[in-house]
Amino acid sequence: MRTVLLTGFEPFDQDSVNPSWEAACQLDGVQLAEDVQIVARRLPCAFTTAPECLVQLINELRPVMVIATGLAPGRGEISIERVAININDARIPDNLGYQPIDTAVVVDGPAAYFSTLPIKAMVKAVRGAGIAAAVSQTAGTFVCNQVFYRLQHVLAGTDVRSGFIHVPNQPLMALSSLVDGLRVAVATAWNTPVDVVEVGGQVS
Numbered sequence: 001m002r003t004v005l006l007t008g009f010e011p012f013d014q015d016s017v018n019p020s021w022e023a024a025c026q027l028d029g030v031q032l033a034e035d036v037q038i039v040a041r042r043l044p045c046a047f048t049t050a051p052e053c054l055v056q057l058i059n060e061l062r063p064v065m066v067i068a069t070g071l072a073p074g075r076g077e078i079s080i081e082r083v084a085i086n087i088n089d090a091r092i093p094d095n096l097g098y099q100p101i102d103t104a105v106v107v108d109g110p111a112a113y114f115s116t117l118p119i120k121a122m123v124k125a126v127r128g129a130g131i132a133a134a135v136s137q138t139a140g141t142f143v144c145n146q147v148f149y150r151l152q153h154v155l156a157g158t159d160v161r162s163g164f165i166h167v168p169n170q171p172l173m174a175l176s177s178l179v180d181g182l183r184v185a186v187a188t189a190w191n192t193p194v195d196v197v198e199v200g201g202q203v204s
């Protein structure tokens with residue numbers, strides 16, 4: 001059985017739940033094809049331990065695709081992230097009390113990595129299921145961006161496609177819609193080798 005690794009985050013910033021994990025864990029074990037299944041795992045919300053944990057999961061599970069998810073408080077739609085940038089600039093401390101300001105995710109790494117997922121096809125499919133979705137041009141500068149960057153860095157040059165999805169909090173999106181939207185996004189990523197050409201940009 002081949003594995004598509006889907007991660008969510010533990011709660012942070014005084015929240016008691018994180019919808020990214022609440023949704024991802026409901027997709028654990030879902031079959032995407034006869035020999036492909038989703039394995040969901042939770043990451044800590046800390047700059048030091050989250051990427052370590054992710055790399056350990058990749059080494060242990062040898063996934064054929066990796067999609068990390070996290071909460072973007074205040075965003076109303078499922079955000080398929082386009083780009084991870086090589087900067088940490090934390091507005092709040094992480095769950096271990098660490099607050100890096102203007103440090104590199106990977107010293108001497110490239111300025112940015114693009115998602116290798118078919119982001120436009122994913123947005124189109126989620127919208128087609130009646131669930132709000134958009135391409136996002138920034139994953140922020142906190143733990144999610146850092147994990148996204150490390151994910152792309154560790155898988156660069158391999159044929160394992162990977163990327164990041166930010167999810168809304170409740171009540172902006174019901175958990176059941178989020179679970180359905182993520183299921184469609186992951187299945188579309190798996191089933192779409194070449195992205196579609198669709199408008200997904202922003203003027204500013």
Ligand code: PCA
Nearest residue numbers: 009045070071142143144
């Ligand atoms: N969201 C935060 C970190 C963990 C999460 O779920 C972020 O967007 O960086």
